[in-house]
Amino acid sequence: MQAARDSFWDSPWPWLCYLPFYGIPWLWQRPDPADLVAAGMAVALFLPAYAIGSRTARWRPLAAAAILAIGVAVAAGGFVGSWTVFAIYAGAMIGSLRPARHALVGVALITLATLATGLLLAQPILWWLPGAMLVVMTGAGTVSREAFWDRAVALGQTQEEVRRLAGTAERERIARDLHDVVGRTLTLVALKADLAARLVGRDAGAAEAEMRAVADAARAGLSEVRQALAGQAGGSLAHEVGASTAALDMAGIAATVHGDPHATPGDAGAVLAMTLREAVTNVIRHADASRCAIVIDRDDRVASLTVRDDGRGGPFREGNGLRGMRQRIVAAGGRLAIAPEPTGTRLVAEVPA
Numbered sequence: 001m002q003a004a005r006d007s008f009w010d011s012p013w014p015w016l017c018y019l020p021f022y023g024i025p026w027l028w029q030r031p032d033p034a035d036l037v038a039a040g041m042a043v044a045l046f047l048p049a050y051a052i053g054s055r056t057a058r059w060r061p062l063a064a065a066a067i068l069a070i071g072v073a074v075a076a077g078g079f080v081g082s083w084t085v086f087a088i089y090a091g092a093m094i095g096s097l098r099p100a101r102h103a104l105v106g107v108a109l110i111t112l113a114t115l116a117t118g119l120l121l122a123q124p125i126l127w128w129l130p131g132a133m134l135v136v137m138t139g140a141g142t143v144s145r146e147a148f149w150d151r152a153v154a155l156g157q158t159q160e161e162v163r164r165l166a167g168t169a170e171r172e173r174i175a176r177d178l179h180d181v182v183g184r185t186l187t188l189v190a191l192k193a194d195l196a197a198r199l200v201g202r203d204a205g206a207a208e209a210e211m212r213a214v215a216d217a218a219r220a221g222l223s224e225v226r227q228a229l230a231g232q233a234g235g236s237l238a239h240e241v242g243a244s245t246a247a248l249d250m251a252g253i254a255a256t257v258h259g260d261p262h263a264t265p266g267d268a269g270a271v272l273a274m275t276l277r278e279a280v281t282n283v284i285r286h287a288d289a290s291r292c293a294i295v296i297d298r299d300d301r302v303a304s305l306t307v308r309d310d311g312r313g314g315p316f317r318e319g320n321g322l323r324g325m326r327q328r329i330v331a332a333g334g335r336l337a338i339a340p341e342p343t344g345t346r347l348v349a350e351v352p353a
């Protein structure tokens with residue numbers, strides 16, 4: 001749309017096709033040499049004023065006034081010609097001013113000047129009234145056209161901003177999902193690798209089994225990374241509860257689960273599943289806990305997840321994982337509360353059910 005405007009609407013020259021209408025009265029009243037000379041001089045003065053006003057907004061009011069003055073001078077000189085053509089050009093030019101109220105005032109003034117000229121010179125009404133009407137029509141049409149393009153530009157800028165924000169949101173989503181997926185996968189790999197290293201001297205078979213488990217965890221993590229990049233991260237809450245309890249058991253943390261994860265709706269469950277994954281990963285990596293309780297609840301309005309451990313507790317600083325968790329829950333219309341306690345930490349996440 002902007003390209004079409006640049007190639008046609010912003011070019012002043014196609015609109016010069018209306019200029020020959022100046023000579024319409026010559027069809028029934030033959031012009032004498034003075035009329036032709038006056039017409040030539042008027043056009044010679046009009047063209048530079050028209051070019052300057054069409055291209056330079058700063059000089060547009062002055063150019064429009066000059067064009068109107070050319071028409072008034074032709075009328076006052078009594079030369080045969082449709083002098084209101086110049087008033088119409090002036091009205092169209094002034095209609096492109098911004099803000100629009102300035103353009104409307106300018107169109108009104110040019111219309112009044114056209115009417116006053118016709119009345120003061122006692123010209124026949126058909127010589128100037130149609131011209132005054134066309135001043136109003138072309139001026140108002142130009143105001144409307146410019147307002148349309150202003151809205152089109154604003155809409156284009158809004159769409160570009162939406163695209164930019166969408167891209168930012170997608171990058172943030174990928175960062176959050178990858179943080180959760182990679183964090184837990186690497187935690188499990190590290191735990192199993194450490195266990196395999198301890199077993200290798202005492203039980204080679206058990207060490208081999210643990211290393212196979214490391215390979216399985218790595219493959220599962222790779223699959224989850226691909227899902228995160230495709231925007232499909234966040235499985236069912238029931239699946240995540242099973243994976244989280246297995247990870248806790250592997251880390252030597254006694255896990256208890258209260259509530260039915262299957263009762264949580266799919267969308268709310270996906271958000272809570274990602275929250276549970278990050279919460280359990282933090283318990284394993286940072287809490288130094290021996291027990292972790294997972295509580296799932298739901299009423300008519302809210303689905304909630306509580307993760308409580310008996311670790312070191314105390315104050316802490318939110319990192320990227322907790323910030324991503326909070327952003328994900330807030331985006332879903334929920335809330336997140338993390339309460340450090342002397343003997344552990346309690347995390348409560350709520351999302352609309």
